[in-house]
Amino acid sequence: MSWTRKILRVNLSDGSCTSEPLNMEWANQYLGQRGLASKYLTEEVDPACDALGAENKMIMATGPLTGTMASTGGRYSVICKSPLTGAIACSNSGGFFGAELKFAGWDMIIFEGQSAKPVYLYIQNDKAELRSAEHLWGKSAWETDDIVRQTHQDPQLRIACIGRTAEHGCLYSAIMNDKHRAAGRSGVGTVMASKNLKAVAVRGTGGIGNVHDSKAFMAATNDGKAVLAENAVTGQGLPAFGTQVLMNVINGVGGLPARNMRDVGFEGAENISAEAMAEPRKSDGKANLTTNGACFSCTIACGRISTVNPEHFSVKDKPQYQGNSGGLEYEAAWALGADTGVDDLDALTYINFLCNEDGMDPITYGCTVAAAMEMFEDGVITTEHTGGIELRFGNAEAFVAITEQFVTGEGFAADLGLGSKRLCEKYGRPELSMTVKGQEFPAYDPRGIQGIGLAYATSNRGACHLRGYTIASEVLGIPVKTEMNDTDGKAELVKAFQDATALVDSAGLCVFTTFAWGMDNIAPQIDAACEGDWSVENCLETGERIWNMERLFNEAAGFTADDDTLPKRLLKEIIKSGPTEGQVNRLGEMLPQYYEARGWTADGKIPQETRQRLSL
Amino acid sequence: MQINIEFYASLMQYLPPGKSRHRREISVQDGLRVNRLVEQFHIPEKMAHIVLVNGHFVDADKRADRELVEGDVVSIWPPVAGG
Numbered sequence: 001m002s003w004t005r006k007i008l009r010v011n012l013s014d015g016s017c018t019s020e021p022l023n024m025e026w027a028n029q030y031l032g033q034r035g036l037a038s039k040y041l042t043e044e045v046d047p048a049c050d051a052l053g054a055e056n057k058m059i060m061a062t063g064p065l066t067g068t069m070a071s072t073g074g075r076y077s078v079i080c081k082s083p084l085t086g087a088i089a090c091s092n093s094g095g096f097f098g099a100e101l102k103f104a105g106w107d108m109i110i111f112e113g114q115s116a117k118p119v120y121l122y123i124q125n126d127k128a129e130l131r132s133a134e135h136l137w138g139k140s141a142w143e144t145d146d147i148v149r150q151t152h153q154d155p156q157l158r159i160a161c162i163g164r165t166a167e168h169g170c171l172y173s174a175i176m177n178d179k180h181r182a183a184g185r186s187g188v189g190t191v192m193a194s195k196n197l198k199a200v201a202v203r204g205t206g207g208i209g210n211v212h213d214s215k216a217f218m219a220a221t222n223d224g225k226a227v228l229a230e231n232a233v234t235g236q237g238l239p240a241f242g243t244q245v246l247m248n249v250i251n252g253v254g255g256l257p258a259r260n261m262r263d264v265g266f267e268g269a270e271n272i273s274a275e276a277m278a279e280p281r282k283s284d285g286k287a288n289l290t291t292n293g294a295c296f297s298c299t300i301a302c303g304r305i306s307t308v309n310p311e312h313f314s315v316k317d318k319p320q321y322q323g324n325s326g327g328l329e330y331e332a333a334w335a336l337g338a339d340t341g342v343d344d345l346d347a348l349t350y351i352n353f354l355c356n357e358d359g360m361d362p363i364t365y366g367c368t369v370a371a372a373m374e375m376f377e378d379g380v381i382t383t384e385h386t387g388g389i390e391l392r393f394g395n396a397e398a399f400v401a402i403t404e405q406f407v408t409g410e411g412f413a414a415d416l417g418l419g420s421k422r423l424c425e426k427y428g429r430p431e432l433s434m435t436v437k438g439q440e441f442p443a444y445d446p447r448g449i450q451g452i453g454l455a456y457a458t459s460n461r462g463a464c465h466l467r468g469y470t471i472a473s474e475v476l477g478i479p480v481k482t483e484m485n486d487t488d489g490k491a492e493l494v495k496a497f498q499d500a501t502a503l504v505d506s507a508g509l510c511v512f513t514t515f516a517w518g519m520d521n522i523a524p525q526i527d528a529a530c531e532g533d534w535s536v537e538n539c540l541e542t543g544e545r546i547w548n549m550e551r552l553f554n555e556a557a558g559f560t561a562d563d564d565t566l567p568k569r570l571l572k573e574i575i576k577s578g579p580t581e582g583q584v585n586r587l588g589e590m591l592p593q594y595y596e597a598r599g600w601t602a603d604g605k606i607p608q609e610t611r612q613r614l615s616l
Numbered sequence: 617m618q619i620n621i622e623f624y625a626s627l628m629q630y631l632p633p634g635k636s637r638h639r640r641e642i643s644v645q646d647g648l649r650v651n652r653l654v655e656q657f658h659i660p661e662k663m664a665h666i667v668l669v670n671g672h673f674v675d676a677d678k679r680a681d682r683e684l685v686e687g688d689v690v691s692i693w694p695p696v697a698g699g
C-alpha cells in the first residue's frame with residue numbers, strides 16, 4: 001500500500017481536526033486523489049447544494065503514488081462542487097505541497113462547514129490545528145505564503161492558499177501552492193474562501209515507507225523514467241520549450257481560436273510562442289525564459305521560469321515584478337493572448353504573474369476578458385462600465401490596467417469575476433460566452449479539430465482539455481495520428497482518453513507522462529505500490545468507473561444531455577479562412593456514438609446495467 | 617521555383633540565415649518532393665514529426681509522393697506536445 005490509510009477531517013464550523021481511517025474498500029475501487037475524493041464527495045455532499053454554502057465540502061487529496069519516487073509523483077487535487085459550473089470540480093496541481101501532505105501522514109484532508117472567522121490550517125505530521133488568519137485576509141497568495149513561512153520559521157513548509165480574488169468572490173479563483181502552482185480551474189479557491197480558510201501549511205517528515213512491493217516498484221519506476229528520458233517529447237521537447245511549443249503548431253494547423261473564438265488563426269501567435277520566449281531581448285540581452293523547473297519527483301520538468309523585460313511599461317516602476325517567476329504555459333498564453341488579441345509577450349507574462357499572485361484561473365480570466373472585449377467592440381459594454389478603460393481586442397495597456405484593478409477588486413472586477421457565462425447573460429449577449437457547463441474553453445478550436453469538441457462537450461467539469469486530450473492524437477500524432485476533421489472513431493477516442501486520464505489523475509501522476517507512457521507503463525507502477533489488482537484492465541475499468549461516478553454527481557446536480565453541447569458559434573459559424581476554412585464542429589454526428597460507446601442511453605443517462613458492470 | 621520553409625522549436629537550427637523568426641523563402645528545383653526537402657536540410661527523418669504543406673498534414677508515408685509547387689509553405693516540427 002502506498003496509501004497512508006489516514007484522512008484528516010477538518011470541521012471549520014466547530015474548529016475540530018480529527019483523524020479517521022481511509023475507506024480501503026473505496027480505495028480499491030477508486031484508487032486515490034481524483035477518483036477516491038470524488039467518491040467521498042458523492043457520498044457526503046448533496047450534489048444540489050449551494051457550492052458556496054456550508055454544506056459543500058472541499059477535499060485536498062493525494063494519490064497512492066504522490067510522494068513516491070515515481071516520476072511526476074507529486075500531484076494532489078482539490079475536489080468539491082464548483083461555484084462556476086455547479087458541476088463536480090477537480091483541480092489538479094503539481095509543485096511540492098501534495099508530497100509534503102503525504103509525508104505528514106495524510107492521504108487527504110476533508111474540509112467541511114464554514115469558519116466564522118478567517119483561519120488557516122497548520123499541519124506538522126500528525127498534529128493539525130486551525131489558527132487565526134485574520135492578519136492574512138486581504139493579502140495576496142504570495143504575501144500569505146511569505147507571512148506563514150515567517151511565522152513558523154520553517155523554510156521547508158509547503159503552503160497552499162488563496163489570494164485576494166477569491167476573497168472578493170471571483171467565481172474562478174484558484175488555490176495556489178508553492179507560489180506558482182495552481183489547482184486552477186472551476187473555482188476551487190472560491191470554495192476555500194467561502195469556508196473562511198485562507199491557507200493550509202504542511203510539514204511532514206515521515207517519508208513514504210509503505211510501498212507494497214518495493215523491489216518491483218523500483219524496477220517499474222526506473223523503467224518508466226527510462227521511457228520518459230528516451231521519448232523526444234518528454235525527454236527533450238517539454239523541458240526545452242514547455243507546453244508553449246504548441247502555440248505555432250496549433251496556429252499552423254488552423255486550430256487556434258482568437259478574439260473570443262470569433263476568429264481562427266492569430267497573426268500574433270509567433271510573438272507569444274515558446275520560440276519567442278527563448279529569444280534574447282534588446283533591452284537587457286536576456287530571454288523571457290530563464291530556465292525550466294520541475295514539480296516534486298518529476299523527470300520531465302516542463303515548468304517555465306520567466307522574467308518580464310524590466311523596461312516594459314507593465315513593470316517599469318515595479319521592481320517586485322522584475323525578477324524570476326512562474327512563466328507562461330500554453331493554455332494561459334492562449335487565453336490571455338490570442339483570445340484577447342494581445343501579442344505582447346511581456347504584458348502577458350506580467351498578467352500571468354498577477355494570476356499566480358492573486359490566484360485566478362488564467363484560462364477563464366482571459367476568456368472572460370475576451371468576451372468583455374467583444375461586447376465592448378459591439379458597444380454593449382462601454383467606458384462607463386470599465387471606468388474609462390478602452391477594453392478592445394489587442395489593447396495590451398487596457399488589459400494590464402483592468403487586471404491590476406481586478407486583483408484588488410476595484411472597477412470592473414465584480415463583473416469580470418462572474419466568468420463569461422454570467423457576464424454575457426448580464427449584458428444581454430449570452431451567445432458570446434464560449435463555455436460548456438459554464439466553464440471556458442482552452443486553446444483548441446473544436447471547429448478545426450472535431451474530437452476535442454466532443455471531449456469539451458462531455459467533460460464532467462465543463463470545457464477542459466485535461467479531461468480527454470484528443471489533441472495528442474488529432475494533431476500531435478500521439479500515440480497514433482487521427483484526422484482532425486474526421487468524426488469517425490472520435491467517440492471511442494474521447495472515451496479512451498477520458499478514462500485513462502481519470503486513472504492517471506487518481507494515481508497522483510502528471511498527465512504529461514502519457515505523451516510517452518501507455519497504461520502498460522503506468523499500471524505496473526501502481527500495482528507495485530499498492531496492494532490489490534492493478535492490472536492494465538483494472539486500471540482502465542477504474543478510470544471508466546470514476547468517469548461515470550462524476551457524471552452521476554452532475555446528473556443529481558441537475559445536468560442533462562442538453563448540457564453536453566457547444567456554443568452556437570462553434571456549431572454554426574464556419575471558420576472564415578486558413579487550412580480549416582469552412583468547418584464547424586459536427587458534434588451531432590459524434591455524441592450519439594459516444595453515448596453508445598459509454599453504454600449510456602440515447603439521452604445520455606447511465607442505465608442500471610452499466611452501473612452494475614462498473615459496480616456503481 | 618520559390619517556396620517557403622518554416623522550421624520550429626529545435627528544428628530552427630536547420631534554418632539558413634535570414635531575418636524572420638521561422639520562415640525563409642528559398643529556391644528549389646521544380647517538383648521537389650517533401651521527403652527530399654527534409655533531407656536537403658539534414659533534418660533527421662524522425663525529427664520531422666509534423667510536416668504541413670499550407671497548413672495541411674503530410675503524413676510520413678505520403679512524403680515521398682508529395683510534390684511541392686510554387687508558393688507552397690512547408691512547416692516542420694519535431695515531436696512536441698503540451699496542454
Ligand code: SF4
Binds near residue numbers: 072094
Ligand atoms: S511534467 Fe511539468 S506539470 Fe507535470 S509534474 Fe513535471 S514539471 Fe510538473
